Amino acid sequence: MDELDYKILEMLKANARQKASDISKEVHLSISTVIDRIHRMEDMGIITSYTAITDDNKVGNGVTALMEVSLDHPRYNESFIEGIAGNPKIISCYYLTGEFDFLLKISCRSSEELEKVHRWVNDLGGIRQTKTHFVLRTVKNIYSSLPSD
Structure with a gap:
């Protein structure tokens, strides 16, 4: 390039x-x-897709949360990944280093719907701990970066 x-x-x-x-x-x-x-x-796979970026509030998803997830053992990683891949309320998932294993971005209509997602995640096998943060306001949201000078 x-x-x-x-x-x-x-x-x-x-x-x-x-x-x-x-x-x-x-x-x-x-x-x-x-x-x-x-x-x-x-x-070359540099451009992977084209998409429409929506305003979550205007499409009815007024609650955004970030959930940190820690698993009991790495043997649960693949089943966890497969489980969350099919949940449309979980819009991003990152595999991390540090105290927590994964960070999930969740977008839903209400705190009640978030609670359902929270219970659903905790019911997946091998979950040791979760920690959920409500997003008050999105300050910056880009989807990928390019190298800077």
Whole structure:
């Protein structure tokens, strides 16, 4: 990847619906070259998907929480991962170092719905401890980063 690829990625991250012609003007390449570079980055797995980013409150999910999860033993990792993968209220999962093994981001309609998710997670096998934090306000939320200078 070169500087132009990074510039194209920055522009797509800002608005994935931008026309290749608009990107080409900004990076001073032909439209076909921009399209070729985007396709190459898709083929290489650098660009993995395009998505619509929604306002959780406006779609009815007014409660966001972060749940730290500690398992009794690493042998429970795979079954835990399989379990949470199918729960649509758990929108992100990170495998961690430190005191807790996983960090879950949960988005739901209400504290009652969060409580159901909390009970459901605790009913999965091998859970030693959970710690849940309500998100008061999202200050920054980007979905991936590019190398900085």
